[in-house]
Every structure is written in C-alpha cells, then in structure tokens.
Amino acid sequence: MCYGVAPPIVDTMSTTPGAPTASATPSTSRPGSAGTTADLHPTPTPTPTPTPTPAAKPARRALGWPVRFAVLSLIWGFSFLFIKVGTQGFAPLQVTLGRVVFGALVLLTTLALRRERLPRSGRTWGHLAVAALFLNVLPFSLFAYSELTIPSTLAGICNATSPLWGMALSVVALSEDRPTRRRVAGLGIGFLGVLTVLGAWQGFAGTDLTGTAMALGASLCYPIGWIYVRRTLAGSGPSHLAMSSAQLLLAGAQLAVLTPLFTTAPTSIPLLPLLAVFALGALGTGLAFLLQYGLVDEVGPTTAQMVTYFVPVIATAAGVLLLHEQLSWNTPLGALIILAGAALTQSKPRPRRSPSTRPHPTTD
Numbered sequence: 001m002c003y004g005v006a007p008p009i010v011d012t013m014s015t016t017p018g019a020p021t022a023s024a025t026p027s028t029s030r031p032g033s034a035g036t037t038a039d040l041h042p043t044p045t046p047t048p049t050p051t052p053t054p055a056a057k058p059a060r061r062a063l064g065w066p067v068r069f070a071v072l073s074l075i076w077g078f079s080f081l082f083i084k085v086g087t088q089g090f091a092p093l094q095v096t097l098g099r100v101v102f103g104a105l106v107l108l109t110t111l112a113l114r115r116e117r118l119p120r121s122g123r124t125w126g127h128l129a130v131a132a133l134f135l136n137v138l139p140f141s142l143f144a145y146s147e148l149t150i151p152s153t154l155a156g157i158c159n160a161t162s163p164l165w166g167m168a169l170s171v172v173a174l175s176e177d178r179p180t181r182r183r184v185a186g187l188g189i190g191f192l193g194v195l196t197v198l199g200a201w202q203g204f205a206g207t208d209l210t211g212t213a214m215a216l217g218a219s220l221c222y223p224i225g226w227i228y229v230r231r232t233l234a235g236s237g238p239s240h241l242a243m244s245s246a247q248l249l250l251a252g253a254q255l256a257v258l259t260p261l262f263t264t265a266p267t268s269i270p271l272l273p274l275l276a277v278f279a280l281g282a283l284g285t286g287l288a289f290l291l292q293y294g295l296v297d298e299v300g301p302t303t304a305q306m307v308t309y310f311v312p313v314i315a316t317a318a319g320v321l322l323l324h325e326q327l328s329w330n331t332p333l334g335a336l337i338i339l340a341g342a343a344l345t346q347s348k349p350r351p352r353r354s355p356s357t358r359p360h361p362t363t364d
Contacts, residue, residue, distance in 0.1 A: 065298050072291045073307050077314020079284040080152040080159070081322060082276040083144055089273025091263040092144035097255040098277040099140055099285055104248035106286025111245050118246050119238040127232040128247045129254075134225030136251035137258075142218035149211035151325040156315025157197055157335045158215035160308065160342060164190040166223030167345035186344025193337030196330050244289055305346070309339050 063071075086095040111118070119125060147155050167187050194216075198207050236243065295304040312335050319325040 065295055068291050069295060069304075069307060072288055072295065073310040073314060075283050075288050075291075076307065076311045077156065078318050079280055080143070080147070080156040080315045081318045082280040082284065083155070084147045084152040084319075084323060085276035086273045086280060087144055087147055089268075089270040090266055090277065091259075092148065093141055093255065093259045093263050094266065095144045095277055095280070096137070096140040097252070097259050098274075099281040100136055100248055100252045100255055102278050102281025103285025103289075104245065104252055106282050107241065107245040107248060107289060110290060111241055114241070116239055116242050118242055118249075119236075121237075124233065124236055124238065124243070125246065125250070127228075128243060129250045131225050131229050131233070132247045132251035132254060134221045134228065136248065137254050139218040139221040141255075142214045142221070146211040146214035146218065149208040150215060151319055152323060153316045153319035153325050153327060153331065154197070154207075154212065155215045156312045156319070157331065157338065158194075158212065159219050159315075160312045160335065160338050161190065161194060161216060162219040162222045163308070163342040163345050164194075164338070165220045166226065169223050169227060180347075182347055183345045186341045186347070188341070189344065190338050190341025193334045193339075193341055195334075196337055197334030199328075199330055240293055241289075248285070309343070312339065 083095060086098070090098070119128070143155055143159075146158075164187055167183055198212065233243065238246075292304060292307075295307075316327065316332065316335065320327050
C-alpha cells in the first residue's frame with residue numbers, strides 16, 4: 001500500500017480483512033429460495049430442472065492492471081514533489097486542506113455516479129473521525145511541514161518506513177499478528193537503512209533532524225490508523241468508497257477548523273502551487289483510491305501492495321530530475337536497505353505440511 005500518500009483511507013482499508021466490494025447493491029439471487037414454493041403446496045409437483053446460470057464475468061476494464069499499477073506508482077511517487085511545490089505558495093496546513101478537499105470531491109462524485117450513500121451509523125462516523133485524524137490530517141500535515149526543511153526525496157524515503165512501524169506496532173496491538181524471526185530481522189534491517197539514509201556515522205551532519213522526525217512521524221501515523229480501523233471498522237456494512245468519502249469529509253472538517261487558527265489567508269494564489277495541490281488531492285488522494293481498490297479487487301492485495309516499493313524510487317527520481325535536489329550515495333543505498341527490510345516484515349510464514357500430506361518414501 002501506499003503508506004505515505006496515502007495514503008488516505010486508501011492505505012487504510014486495504015489492511016482490513018476481506019477484499020473490497022465492487023458494489024454496495026446486494027445480489028438478487030438468494031440461495032435456498034427454490035424450496036419456498038413447495039412448502040406452500042403439500043402435493044408434490046414435478047420440479048423443472050433448473051437451467052444453470054453462467055457465472056457473471058467481471059467488468060472489462062479499459063486499461064490492463066499493469067498499466068493501472070504503473071499509473072498508481074507514478075501518482076504516489078510524484079505526490080512528494082507536489083507537496084514540495086505546493087508549500088512554495090501556501091502554508092503546509094493549507095496544502096493539506098486543499099489536498100483533502102480535492103480528493104473528497106473526486107470520491108463524492110464517484111459515489112454519486114454509483115448511486116451509493118454515505119454511512120448512516122453515528123458509531124461509524126465517530127470511528128471514521130479518529131481514522132481521519134491519523135490517516136489524513138496528521139500524516140498529510142506532517143509531510144507538508146517536513147518538506148519545508150528536507151528534500152522531497154528524503155520525505156519519500158521516510159514514507160517507506162510505514163511497514164516497519166506497522167510491524168513494530170502489530171506485535172503489541174494485534175495479537176493475531178505474531179512476529180517471526182524473519183519479520184523481526186526485517187525490522188532491524190529496515191531501521192538500519194534509516195540510519196544509513198541519515199548518515200548516522202557522520203553524526204547526522206547535513207540532515208535537518210526536525211524535518212526528518214516529522215516525516216518519520218507521518219509514516220508512523222498510518223499503521224496507527226490502520227490498526228484502529230481494523231479494530232473498529234472491519235466488516236462494516238458500507239462500501240469502502242462510502243467510508244473513504246466520509247473519512248475525507250471528516251478530515252476536511254477538522255482541517256477547516258485548524259487551518260484558520262494556525263495560518264493566515266494567502267495574499268495571492270500562485271498558479272503552479274495551486275496546480276500542485278490540485279494534483280495532490282484529485283490524483284494522489286482521489287483517483288489513487290479508485291485505482292488501488294480496482295487493483296486489490298482484480299489482482300489481490302498482495303500484488304497491489306507491491307506499489308509501495310516503487311514509490312520511493314519514483315519520488316527520488318522526480319526530486320533529483322525536476323527539483324534538482326542533491327543526492328548523496330548513502331540516500332539510495334539506505335532506501336534499498338529500507339525496502340529490503342520492509343519486504344521481510346511483510347513476508348508470511350510458510351504453512352507447515354501435516355504428516356498426512358508429506359510424500360511417502362517409495363521403494364524400488
């Protein structure tokens with residue numbers, strides 16, 4: 001998952017057990033309904049042989065999943081560049097507010113076109129308000145503040161530490177997620193990569209520790225939010241699209257209160273930062289959600305979450321080529337170490353084969 005740019009509830013609900021539903025409309029075919037008529041007529045009557053109904057074919061998509069996978073990787077990778085450009089014309093909280101508003105507009109429009117409704121339960125809205133805080137308001141704001149003092153390349157690499165934080169937290173918060181030696185090793189390797197990126201052997205010289213801490217704190221917010229969602233909203237009735245739309249609405253409401261308290265209205269609205277904020281919200285938050293859940297539905301969460309490993313690579317390339325950010329040798333090396341550790345923390349233990357399934361020795 002895109003742990004950083006979403007990212008939004010996009011990065012949230014993907015960790016909830018079960019695949020996302022394509023539609024909130026229940027199926028009209030109900031198993032077992034064929035016997036209801038016979039119950040009303042005690043006299044046995046011949047029952048016609050039912051004609052087998054062919055399985056419904058999934059809707060054919062205009063673009064194949066590898067193309068959509070590549071587009072999602074590019075969108076999330078460029079999001080850190082969009083943040084950097086946006087903060088050149090607006091305050092960090094204003095960038096975050098615009099991001100959430102534009103993202104919510106995309107999701108709400110899609111919700112209306114699909115004729116779905118927002119959640120009705122007050123309990124669901126209450127839990128979504130907490131999710132909005134940890135999955136949108138805090139991480140989006142912290143990334144925006146961090147990029148005032150650190151390069152977008154470093155922010156993108158810090159974003160890749162979310163699986164490491166998730167592994168560390170899951171040991172305590174999720175009893176069903178037992179650590180293995182491989183995953184614990186991945187945790188240690190990943191944080192060794194963080195020290196490599198920061199140049200720990202040089203005493204962190206040349207690195208803004210406050211900005212880096214903000215970026216790492218932003219990546220920590222995502223697994224906190226995911227764990228909360230798994231504990232409180234897993235298996236809820238509304239669709240992922242409905243709950244994500246409601247979450248962004250709540251994030252927008254929270255930011256609408258906070259932003260005027262800590263910022264002043266901009267004296268001008270520069271075009272390039274405005275376009276960056278629009279792209280950050282409409283593409284990186286709104287469209288990315290739709291792409292991600294389409295991928296999860298089509299190829300499964302394991303393949304879909306592989307996009308996480310491409311995001312820091314694209315973020316680094318975009319920052320160096322387009323923003324001319326400096327890149328020392330330890331930054332890409334540390335990023336590779338982080339990704340290797342993150343991959344180990346996501347590995348699943350192989351199921352043990354029972355004795356009955358083991359091959360029996362053959363005799364000549």
